Amino acid sequence: MSDKKISTAVIKRLPRYYRYLGELLENDIVRISSNELSQRMGVTASQIRQDLNNFGGFGQQGYGYNVNHLYKEIAKILGLENHYSVIIIGSGNLGQALANYTDFEKRGFVVKGLFDVNPRLVGISVRGMDVQDMDQLKDFVVENNIDIAILTVPKTKAPAIANDLCEWGIRGIWNFAPVDLQISNFDVVVENVHLSESLMTLSYRIKDSY
Amino acid sequence: MSDKKISTAVIKRLPRYYRYLGELLENDIVRISSNELSQRMGVTASQIRQDLNNFGGFGQQGYGYNVNHLYKEIAKILGLENHYSVIIIGSGNLGQALANYTDFEKRGFVVKGLFDVNPRLVGISVRGMDVQDMDQLKDFVVENNIDIAILTVPKTKAPAIANDLCEWGIRGIWNFAPVDLQISNFDVVVENVHLSESLMTLSYRIKDSY
Structure with a gap:
């Protein structure tokens, strides 16, 4: 496939294509026309053709799309062929x-560790992992080359934790705290x-439907 | 204020304004200029002025916005002055x-009840409420005039539950199941x-940042 840059608008729609294609695979559907996919997804067939044309010649007149091929290609674009080491802060x-x-x-996305400040949570087992104290966070992030941190901490705590994580080499933060994190490190997403x-x-x- | 229709693009930005204004209130800030708000939110001042002009004359040259007034006005537009009875399905x-x-x-958004099919969860207490069996769902929804159902059930279960809820008079579904619910009842959001x-x-x- 070509190396041309794919537009942000298309990128934003990719996870949804990926989800629908995954469901087709689960149902052993090996190919699908843009019209069928259009009906399932509630998007116009022409939108689907335009979007998926970015991925080269997978759609063929009279054949449709090879579901598995397209699914894998979208996974590549989304970076899902990578393995990410993940930690959860706030357990x-x-x-x-x-x-x-x-x-x-x-x-x-493989969860490698969970952390919390709450002594009632530290030490409990979640999916076979013991929740660790925040004291152990820095060493864990550095020693295990953690890629992504999931933050489910109060909004007052999130900014300082995010800054620390950036210093310790994290690459991405999935933030559930109700605050917009201002990250000065542009390598961190x-x-x-x-x-x-x-x-x-x-x-x-x-309210508006009334 | 006027009754003119506010554009969807503005509506989508309102919850974020609402969150920032709420933080200002928490910090006892009674007024703010569009420039200051712009810096905090990382949006241009002209965008802010345009958006908030929809809410009449709250911004005054040399004074800025009355935080409390604007906060309440946005709450009204978002329907947050209403009280919604909420249930959680999937506990x-x-x-x-x-x-x-x-x-x-x-x-x-006041949670009135929680439901689950899992016997290990039915009967446990969550925030002072006992998790109820799904058998009791219909009566509960009808008798308590439930407005909103939060669905945290598997994707295979979500569509049938959503259809039942529509029949029982629910007004909105906040869906966490990884499936796009097809609701034939256009009164349900x-x-x-x-x-x-x-x-x-x-x-x-x-991936793209490398």
């Missing part, structure tokens, strides 16, 4: 829920999940 | 984490939180 219910998402591990904002959008749409 | 770690988010209750897709976006950006 309450949300941290534990994320540790137990087996889907993440299937996609290459932050992806925020602001759950409250999603709930407010739901509220707006409920 | 594992994620469901419990969401039940314990006190921020949601502050914004009017669905907001999806696809955590895997956010993680894939992080993966792409880490």
Whole structure:
């Protein structure tokens, strides 16, 4: 396939294609036309053709797309063929829920450790790992070449922890704290999940539907 | 204020304004200029002025915005002055984490009940509520006029539960199951939180930063 740059708009849609193609694979569907995929995804067929044309000649007139091939190609673009070492900082219910998402591990995100400041949580076992005290965080990150930190800590604690993680060589932060992290290190990528904002959008749409 | 329709693009940015204004209030800041707000939020001052002009004459030359007034006005637009009765279906770690988010209750989303099929979870107490068996779901939804259901169930279970909820008069579904729910009832609003897709976006950006 070509090395041309894929637009941000397409990139943002890729995880959704990836999810749908994964479901087709689970159902042993080996090929699909853009019209069929269009119906399933609720996107126009022409949008699908345009988007997937970025990945070279997988779609063929009268054949459609080879599901497995396209799935793997999108995985490559998304960097999912890599394996990422992940830690979870904040091991309450949300941290534990994320540790137990087996889907993440299937996609290459392997949780190597969990951390918390709360003595009631330190030492408990989550998915076969003992929750560690925050004192041990620095050594663990450095010794295990941790790539990604998942932050499920209060918003008042998140900025300082994020700064430390950047110094210790982390590459990405998946932030669930309700604060926009200002990271001065441009090599570190932050992806925020602001759950409250999603709930407010739901509220707006409920109100607006009346 | 006027009754003119506010554009979707502005609506999508409102929860973020709301969050920042809430932080200003917490810090006892009563007014702020668009320039100051711009620096904090990393958005241009002209974008902020344009967006907030939708809410009438709150910004005054040489004074800036009255934080409390603007905060309340945005809350109204988002429907946050309403109180919503919420249930959580799926009371594992994620469901419990969401039940314990006190921020949601502050914004009017009051959790009234939790449900699960798992006998190990039915009967346990989460935030003073006993997790109920799914058998009791229908009566509970109807008798308590539940507005919003939070779904943290497997993707194979989510569509059937969502359809039942629509029949029983629910108004909104906050869906954490990794599936796009097809709801035929247009009065019911669905907001999806696809955590895997956010993680894939992080993966792409880490890969792209090299």
